[in-house]
Amino acid sequence: MAGANQTLPLHACWHGRPPKQEETNGHRPVLTRLAYRVNMTLERHFPEKRLFLKSDRDTRFIRLRPATQAVALLGGSLTLAWTILATAIILMDSIGAGSARDQAALRQSLYEQRLTSLSQDRDIRAEEAARAQGRFTLAMEQVAEMQSRLLASEDRRRELETGIDVIQNTLRRTIKERDEAREKAEVAHMALASQTGAVRTEAGRAKDALDTLDIVKDALAATAQERDLMEGAAEKAAERAETILAEKRALQARNNEIFSKLEEAVSVSMEPLDKMFREAGMSPDELLNQVRRGYSGQGGPLTPLSLSTKGSEAHAEEIRANAILQGLDRMNLYRLAAFKAPFAMPVKGGFRWTSGFGYRRDPKGMGNRMHEGTDMAGAYGLPIYATADGVVVHAGWDSGYGRLVKIKHEFGIETRYAHMSAIRVNVGDRVSRGDRIGDMGNSGRSTGTHLHYEIRIGGRAVNPMTFIKAANHVF
Numbered sequence: 001m002a003g004a005n006q007t008l009p010l011h012a013c014w015h016g017r018p019p020k021q022e023e024t025n026g027h028r029p030v031l032t033r034l035a036y037r038v039n040m041t042l043e044r045h046f047p048e049k050r051l052f053l054k055s056d057r058d059t060r061f062i063r064l065r066p067a068t069q070a071v072a073l074l075g076g077s078l079t080l081a082w083t084i085l086a087t088a089i090i091l092m093d094s095i096g097a098g099s100a101r102d103q104a105a106l107r108q109s110l111y112e113q114r115l116t117s118l119s120q121d122r123d124i125r126a127e128e129a130a131r132a133q134g135r136f137t138l139a140m141e142q143v144a145e146m147q148s149r150l151l152a153s154e155d156r157r158r159e160l161e162t163g164i165d166v167i168q169n170t171l172r173r174t175i176k177e178r179d180e181a182r183e184k185a186e187v188a189h190m191a192l193a194s195q196t197g198a199v200r201t202e203a204g205r206a207k208d209a210l211d212t213l214d215i216v217k218d219a220l221a222a223t224a225q226e227r228d229l230m231e232g233a234a235e236k237a238a239e240r241a242e243t244i245l246a247e248k249r250a251l252q253a254r255n256n257e258i259f260s261k262l263e264e265a266v267s268v269s270m271e272p273l274d275k276m277f278r279e280a281g282m283s284p285d286e287l288l289n290q291v292r293r294g295y296s297g298q299g300g301p302l303t304p305l306s307l308s309t310k311g312s313e314a315h316a317e318e319i320r321a322n323a324i325l326q327g328l329d330r331m332n333l334y335r336l337a338a339f340k341a342p343f344a345m346p347v348k349g350g351f352r353w354t355s356g357f358g359y360r361r362d363p364k365g366m367g368n369r370m371h372e373g374t375d376m377a378g379a380y381g382l383p384i385y386a387t388a389d390g391v392v393v394h395a396g397w398d399s400g401y402g403r404l405v406k407i408k409h410e411f412g413i414e415t416r417y418a419h420m421s422a423i424r425v426n427v428g429d430r431v432s433r434g435d436r437i438g439d440m441g442n443s444g445r446s447t448g449t450h451l452h453y454e455i456r457i458g459g460r461a462v463n464p465m466t467f468i469k470a471a472n473h474v475f
Helices: 002-006 020-024 030-043 066-199 202-279 284-293 316-340 464-473
Strands: 049-054 059-064 351-355 358-361 368-371 374-378 383-385 390-397 403-408 413-423 436-440 451-457 460-462
Touching: 030 066, 066 202, 066 316, 066 351, 202 284, 202 316, 202 464, 284 316, 390 413, 403 436, 451 464, 460 464
Parallel strands: none
Antiparallel strands: 049 059, 351 374, 358 368, 374 451, 383 436, 390 403, 403 413, 413 436, 413 451, 451 460
16 A cells, blocks of 8 residues: 555645655646645545555555545535425425415305305395385285275265254254244234234234244244254264364374385385495486386386375375385386396306406506406306396407407496307397306407406496496395
8 A cells, every 4th residue: 555655646646745846847837836725725624535446456546636525525515405405396386286276275165155145145135125025015005995094084074074064054044944933923913913903902912922922932942952953963973073083193193104114115125226226337317217218117006196186285195105106116117227237147156256347467468458347267168148138239259359249238238248169149139137148268369268248338348346246235
């Protein structure tokens, strides 16, 4: 081993002071000196190593210099670090993918729970509406019964007034006849006195006076008896009139209570309808005027009351009843308008909201652009339904919309259903709410399977979610 070290080349050994022969050959090159210093520095931590290889005939060795050892250690460290980093990245990707799937499953579960709660809330609202309709029908029956009783009591009051007038007229006529009888008796007495003159005796005149008194007494007795009868009838009529007035006051109090409940019910039922159309961006008054111009179905129980035929002022009950009937007529018009407006969902079953109405970054990289509808993503071929009654005005390909269906509704409303995979209606078809008009797809300028749903009023795009959320107040 020692002999082998003595035969090594001079440039492979860096221990001790370099030989003097190299110093006499001139200055060491800069790179050589730099390499020498690097090896001397590294030799503190990585002393030179020799790897001996022995064969049958000789023995050789491989010298591992400090720089070689440092490079090998650095390469191994880099390889180990890269392996650790790659493993960490792969693990993080796996964990992230699992977390994303869990979050997606959680969001889907929450959305399904929300749909279930909305469906239950809709059923509750429908049941409440049915109960309110039943209460309204019962109230209308009670109103009709009270109207009949009011008419009957009014007829009885008029009959009593007529009977009292007849009794008073008979009494006046009897008194007048009595006075006329007295005048006639006085005239007859004077005529008899003038005819008999002085020849009549006092006994005859006395007898005539007694006879006259008897006649007058009988007439007065009959008149008094008839007067007593009339007074008794008048007293009974007055008592009957007081009873009728008491019944009328009780009936009026009951009517007032029923009218108050009906007015409150109409007001409570009207508020969500007003709120629904106002949130949808539509004027309720203009909307009802349009419905009223195209609908002549008023009649029956909704016809305004008209109990007076003499041109006199209407009673307070009649005014309140007419106001209630007007409110019910307005609710009926609201019902017709609600069925003609797109207050429904175009997609049923499993789907998710992907993009709302308003400005957004274009998915094709065209900057910020106005998104004039709402996107709902679901399975390819998912049925798409009309959201209101209307007429199909377009059914075919339309540039970026792909396969597009346009439906024209009442009140200047138009709905659009884009990117469909199949169209199931033709131009000119009249469709109803809930009719299937196509299937969900990915046609046109689209990045995935979804439905692009638009609502336009007078040609101007509005937020479809306004109609969908507004319907939650009633449907």
